[in-house]
Every structure is written in C-alpha cells, then in structure tokens.
Amino acid sequence: MDLFEYAFMLRALTGALIIGLAAPALGTYLVQRRLSLIGDGIGHVALTGVGVGLLLERSPVITAVIVAAAGAVGVELVRERGRTSGDLALAMLFYGGIAGGVVLVGLSHGSSNASLIQYLFGSLTTTSDADIVVISVLGAAVLAAMLLLRPALFAVCNDEEYARVSGLPVRTLNLLLAVTTAVTVTIAMRTVGLLLVSALMVVPVAAAQQITRGFRTTMTAAMLIGLVSAAAGVVASAELDTAPGATIVILALVVFVGLTAGAAAWRLTGARTRRTRNAEPAGLASPEPPDVVLHG
Amino acid sequence: MTVLTVRHVAVAYGGRTVLHDVSLRVDPGEMVAILGANGSGKSTLVRTVLGLVPAQSGEIELFGVAQRRFRQWARVGYVPQRIGAGSGVPATVGEVVASGRLARRGVLRLPRRADRDAVRDALHDVGLADRAGDPVSTLSGGQQQRTLIARALAGEPDLLILDEPTAGVDADSQQAFAETLHRFRQRGGTVVLVAHELGPLEPLIDRAVVVHGGRIAHDGPIPQPAGHHAGPGHDHVHPHAMPERQGICDWAPSERTRTF
Numbered sequence: 001m002d003l004f005e006y007a008f009m010l011r012a013l014t015g016a017l018i019i020g021l022a023a024p025a026l027g028t029y030l031v032q033r034r035l036s037l038i039g040d041g042i043g044h045v046a047l048t049g050v051g052v053g054l055l056l057e058r059s060p061v062i063t064a065v066i067v068a069a070a071g072a073v074g075v076e077l078v079r080e081r082g083r084t085s086g087d088l089a090l091a092m093l094f095y096g097g098i099a100g101g102v103v104l105v106g107l108s109h110g111s112s113n114a115s116l117i118q119y120l121f122g123s124l125t126t127t128s129d130a131d132i133v134v135i136s137v138l139g140a141a142v143l144a145a146m147l148l149l150r151p152a153l154f155a156v157c158n159d160e161e162y163a164r165v166s167g168l169p170v171r172t173l174n175l176l177l178a179v180t181t182a183v184t185v186t187i188a189m190r191t192v193g194l195l196l197v198s199a200l201m202v203v204p205v206a207a208a209q210q211i212t213r214g215f216r217t218t219m220t221a222a223m224l225i226g227l228v229s230a231a232a233g234v235v236a237s238a239e240l241d242t243a244p245g246a247t248i249v250i251l252a253l254v255v256f257v258g259l260t261a262g263a264a265a266w267r268l269t270g271a272r273t274r275r276t277r278n279a280e281p282a283g284l285a286s287p288e289p290p291d292v293v294l295h296g
Numbered sequence: 297m298t299v300l301t302v303r304h305v306a307v308a309y310g311g312r313t314v315l316h317d318v319s320l321r322v323d324p325g326e327m328v329a330i331l332g333a334n335g336s337g338k339s340t341l342v343r344t345v346l347g348l349v350p351a352q353s354g355e356i357e358l359f360g361v362a363q364r365r366f367r368q369w370a371r372v373g374y375v376p377q378r379i380g381a382g383s384g385v386p387a388t389v390g391e392v393v394a395s396g397r398l399a400r401r402g403v404l405r406l407p408r409r410a411d412r413d414a415v416r417d418a419l420h421d422v423g424l425a426d427r428a429g430d431p432v433s434t435l436s437g438g439q440q441q442r443t444l445i446a447r448a449l450a451g452e453p454d455l456l457i458l459d460e461p462t463a464g465v466d467a468d469s470q471q472a473f474a475e476t477l478h479r480f481r482q483r484g485g486t487v488v489l490v491a492h493e494l495g496p497l498e499p500l501i502d503r504a505v506v507v508h509g510g511r512i513a514h515d516g517p518i519p520q521p522a523g524h525h526a527g528p529g530h531d532h533v534h535p536h537a538m539p540e541r542q543g544i545c546d547w548a549p550s551e552r553t554r555t556f
Contacts, residue, residue: 032385152403155395158387162376165346166399166451167369205385213431214388 011132012124012244013234018139019188019200020230020248024208024222025146026184027201029177032157032215038075039198041090042185044097045071047194049186050119051104060119061134061186068182071097076178080171122193122245124234135187142180142187153177154215191230192245199249200226207256210263225255297360299324299455299486300345305354307337307344314340315510318354322455327477327487327500329518332507338490339377341507342457345488346374359454370399373448375458379432379440389435389443390428393418396447418449421479423472438469445476455486462495470496494518 030038049067053060071093078089105116118126127135146153156163156173164170188197208221233248240247300322307315315337322328332338343349345356347363356363359371373396394407394415401411419425422442427435432443441461448456456477462470474496477487481500494501498518506514 028385032387034384036384149403151395151398151401151407154387154391155398158392158395159376159379161348162374162395162447163398164348165369165372165374166396167367168398168403209386213386213429215385215391218385 008125008127009234009238011127011129013231014132015124015127015135015191016230016234016244016248017227018135019184019191020226020228021223022139022142022146023184023188023197023200024204024226025143025219026177026180027205028215028219028222029146029153029157030181030201031205032154036202037090037198038072039181039185039201040195041075041093041097042068042072042181043189043194043197044094044101046097046182046185046189047101047119048097048104049101050189050194051101051108054108054115055104057109061131061190064186064189065138065183068186069179072178072182073175076174080174119189120193120195121243122189122191122196124191124244127190131190135190138183138187142184145176145180149173149176150216150219158215192248196245196249199252200230203249203252203256204229207252207259210256210259225252229255297324298322298357299326299359300488301355301357301360302341302345303355305341305344305356306352307340307349308352309340309349313352313510315344315507318507318510318512320505320512320515322486322488324454324486325481325484327481327489327502329494329497329501329504330488330490330507331492331494331504331519334492336507337510338507339459342459342488342490346372346457370451371454373451373453373456375441375444375448375456375461377459377461377463379444386431386433388429389424389432389446390415390419392432392443393428393446393450396450399451414452415450418446421449421476422446436466436469438465438472441465442469442472442476445473449476449480453485455488456480458487458489460490460492462497463492467496473497474500 027036027039030036046064046068049064050060052058052067053063056063075089075093102116152163152168152173155166155168156170156177160170163173184201185194185197188200192200204222204225205218207225208218212218212221229252230248233251234244236242236251237244237247298321300320302318302320305315305318306313318337318341320341330338330341340349344351345358345363358366359368361368379392394411396418397407397411397415400414401407416425419428422445424439424442424446427439432440435443445458445461448458462473465473477489477497478500481487487500489497489501491497501518503516504514504518505512506519
C-alpha cells in the first residue's frame with residue numbers, strides 16, 4: 001500500500017500499535033477491579049497537565065504525565081482509605097481536571113480551541129519523531145510492568161485482602177497501577193485523545209471476555225484485539241478520511257459486538273445440539289408405532 | 297514455641313469496641329475452633345491476627361515473632377469467607393489457586409517445578425483437579441470455597457486460618473473440607489477455624505474458644521449447645537437473627553464454661 005510511503009503514516013501506525021497493545025494490557029487489571037472508568041477520570045486530569053505545559057511553554061506530554069500521575073496517586077490514596085466513595089472522588093477528578101485544563105489552555109499564549117481539540121480527540125497524523133520516541137519508551141515500560149508483574153497484579157486485583165495477608169507489597173503494586181494508568185493515558189492522548197483513552201483500555205477487554213474463560217487468555221485476547229483495531233483503524237481512517245482515534249474505537253466496538261453476537265449464537269446452537277442429542281432415543285423410536293412394536 | 301499468641305488485645309471499629317482484652321494461645325499441631333454468634337467478634341479476632349484490622353492495644357505474635365516484625369507470611373494460609381469481589385474479568389480455578397503460591401515464590405520469580413507441583417497437589421487435595429481450567433464463576437458455592445482452601449494450601453503454610461469456611465456450603469463439600477483439613481493436620485499443620493456451626497468438622501477439633509460480646513467466654517472442650525438449641529428436633533435456623541442482642545448466642549456459657 002502506498003499509504004506507508006509517507007513518514008507521518010508510519011509514525012501514526014507505530015504510535016497506534018503501541019497504544020493498541022499497552023492500553024488493553026493495563027485495562028485488564030482495571031476492569032477486573034471494576035475501575036473501568038478510572039482512565040476517563042485520569043484523562044480529564046491530564047488535560048490540566050496539558051494546560052500547564054502550554055502555559056509554561058514546555059512539552060505538554062511531560063507535564064501531563066506528572067499531573068496525571070499525581071491525580072492517579074491521589075485517587076488511589078482516597079480509595080485505600082475508603083473514606084470518600086470512589087464514585088465521588090472520580091467525579092471531582094472529572095470536573096476539576098477538565099475545567100482546569102480548559103482555563104489553563106485558554107490562558108496560554110498562541111493556543112486556541114484547535115489545540116484543545118487536538119488533545120481531547122487525538123492527533124495521530126501530527127505526531128512528531130520525538131513524540132514517537134516518548135510513546136515507544138513509555139509504552140514498552142507499561143507493557144513490561146503489566147506482563148512481568150502479572151501474577152502479583154492479578155493477586156492484588158482479584159482479592160486485595162488475601163494479597164495483603166500473603167505479604168505482597170499491595171500498596172506499592174496499587175500505586176504502580178495508578179501511575180501506569182496515568183502514563184498510558186498520557187501517551188494515548190496523541191492517538192485517540194483524552195476523551196477516548198478509556199475506551200482502548202476497556203472495550204478490547206470487554207470484547208475478549210465474550211470468548212475467554214481465564215484471566216491470562218482474556219489479557220492476551222484483549223491485547224490482540226487492541227492491536228488489530230489500532231492497525232485497521234489507522235488504515236481505515238486514512239482511506240475514509242476520518243479521525244484515527246475515533247475510528248480505532250469504533251472498530252474495537254465492532255469487534256465487541258461481533259464477538260458478543262458470535263458467542264451468543266454459539267451458546268444457542270450448542271444448547272440446540274444438546275437438546276437434539278437428548279431427543280434422539282425418542283426420534284429413533286417414532287418411525288415404528290407402539291402397536292407394531294407390541295405385536296412384533 | 298507457640299504458633300499464635302494473642303495477649304490482651306482490644307479492637308475498635310469507628311469508636312465502638314469490638315474486642316476487649318482478648319488473650320489466646322495456639323500450639324503447633326492444634327486445631328482450634330473459634331465459635332460465637334454473628335457479631336460476637338470472632339471474625340474480627342482472626343482478621344486482627346492476620347493484620348487486616350489494627351489492634352488498639354495488646355500484643356500478637358506469630359511463630360514467636362511480633363506481628364509488626366513478622367515477614368514470613370507464606371507460613372500462614374488464609375481462607376476468607378467468600379471469593380474476592382474483584383471479578384470483572386473471568387479467572388480460572390487454576391489461576392486463583394496459583395495466586396496462593398505467590399507468597400512462597402516471590403513476586404518477580406518465575407514459577408518453578410516445585411511451584412507448579414504445589415498448585416497441582418492443592419487442587420488435587422480439594423478434589424478440583426479436573427476443574428483447573430474452568431472459570432471460578434461457573435463453580436458451586438462449595439466448590440468456590442474449596443478453591444479458596446486450595447489457594448491457601450498452594451503456599452504450603454504451617455498455619456491455616458479459616459473464616460467460616462463452611463457457611464452455606466453443601467454437605468458433600470463440607471465432608472471434602474473435613475478430609476482436607478484432616479490431611480493437613482497429619483502433615484503437621486496447625487488450624488484456627490472460625491465457625492458458626494461445626495458440622496462434620498467437629499471430630500477434628502482439639503479445643504474450642506467461644507467469643508461472646510467481644511470477650512472470650514470459654515476456652516476448652518467443645519461446649520454443648522445450650523437451651524433450646526440442644527433439642528433433638530432443633531434444625532438451627534435463624535430466620536431473622538439479631539446478631540448483637542444478648543441471648544441469641546449459640547454457644548451460651550454453661551456450667552462447664554470458664555470465664556476469663
């Protein structure tokens with residue numbers, strides 16, 4: 001395909017593939033913990049970080065990582081104490097983060113609503129070489145942490161009290177998960193944008209769950225679905241001239257709907273086969289009427 | 297050396313004292329049942345021992361080491377009342393049981409042959425070897441409880457602490473449970489078991505500790521059920537039990553009861 005003769009398309013694809021792998025790997029733990037919306041909250045906070053960066057005329061990615069990580073650690077500490085409900089803590093993040101971001105971006109020199117949109121909905125094709133280096137390094141770090149620490153992170157997300165009694169460093173692992181969420185959100189903001197980041201963490205996992213039975217297989221399948229949606233999304237968005245981030249998310253949703261329908265059909269036909277099998281003896285007996293059998 | 301020592305421990309939740317001046321000692325190889333009505337403080341007692349609930353005062357020692365300095369948590373196997381709440385993603389029986397091996401194996405080390413063998417043996421011990429690949433959510437309540445026991449056994453602990461493991465569990469699973477605990481003790485293990493009713497576990501118990509109103513009301517042989525609970529036709533149902541009221545204690549102090 002000619003598309004990839006353009007350097008910006010190659011960069012876009014690289015960025016998308018890294019996010020396509022890293023976001024579902026992290027998302028599997030978040031969904032297991034029933035924190036599917038935390039990525040959204042952290043995404044809103046990251047917007048304040050972007051505003052800080054633009055205001056100080058520094059790299060918005062770096063300030064966004066710092067502010068989002070601080071927000072994520074704050075949420076984790078609130079959750080750990082269990083004083084404020086997680087629901088309310090998330091609401092504070094959503095509104096504070098987005099309001100702070102909009103105000104700060106407005107105050108910064110030479111930025112307009114266009115730059116706001118770029119961060120809210122992604123801007124894959126304007127990704128620079130320097131951006132790709134940052135995305136690759138941080139993405140690799142997220143993936144490595146999620147895969148190498150899988151047994152421990154699974155234990156903590158599956159049963160936190162048990163993990164504590166096992167002597168696992170529960171708090172460190174929880175904070176690691178919080179910081180990883182912040183990092184993933186920030187590197188994904190170039191690809192899908194802050195408002196759609198959470199979708200890439202959650203939708204592939206939800207899709208994978210339709211056909212898997214275990215945690216490891218769910219994680220692997222989710223990463224595969226993320227990867228395929230990201231690749232297909234970048235290509236499709238170039239062909240159709242649509243926004244890459246939204247196209248990737250739509251494709252992941254299509255996979256989810258497809259797998260859900262497929263799994264339902266599979267269960268239905270499975271049930272029918274079993275029923276037919278159970279009905280077999282009656283079916284065999286019916287060609288001969290009872291009286292014939294009696295007289296024979 | 298004692299396996300577990302609790303000295304004059306008091307625990308409060310949100311200003312309300314749940315345990316007053318509780319002392320308890322468990323020796324190696326013992327199987328001790330902690331009995332009491334709902335809300336008596338018996339679960340709080342084991343949760344305090346495990347470090348899940350902070351003690352306000354008093355001392356706790358595990359294997360002769362003060363709880364605060366205790367690091368060998370792999371020696372303690374904990375079986376909670378129910379399977380963990382985190383179930384947004386399916387997990388297989390094998391995966392849940394393997395997570396119990398982590399305390400012994402370490403967070404960063406890859407599983408070795410001994411780790412895989414321990415997980416397999418634990419699954420075999422509770423009779424779930426053929427269900428290892430099934431999602432935990434497809435199991436019955438009794439099988440889920442057996443999964444939690446297997447998870448604790450996978451770490452090859454010296455002390456098992458079980459919090460009402462047989463509540464709401466079918467008779468077959470209760471029997472399987474009793475056999476598993478019997479084998480654990482034959483290997484030299486120590487057991488502390490919180491229970492509301494003992495059922496098939498009763499013959500295994502060496503000593504019963506009755507918690508009543510946050511205090512230890514009895515420490516010795518299993519007390520006989522008091523009052524109308526002792527009647528032959530009593531089927532032990534609490535349709536609308538009021539746990540914190542006096543007089544609904546299943547193990548009410550009797551003349552055999554020593555008061556502490």
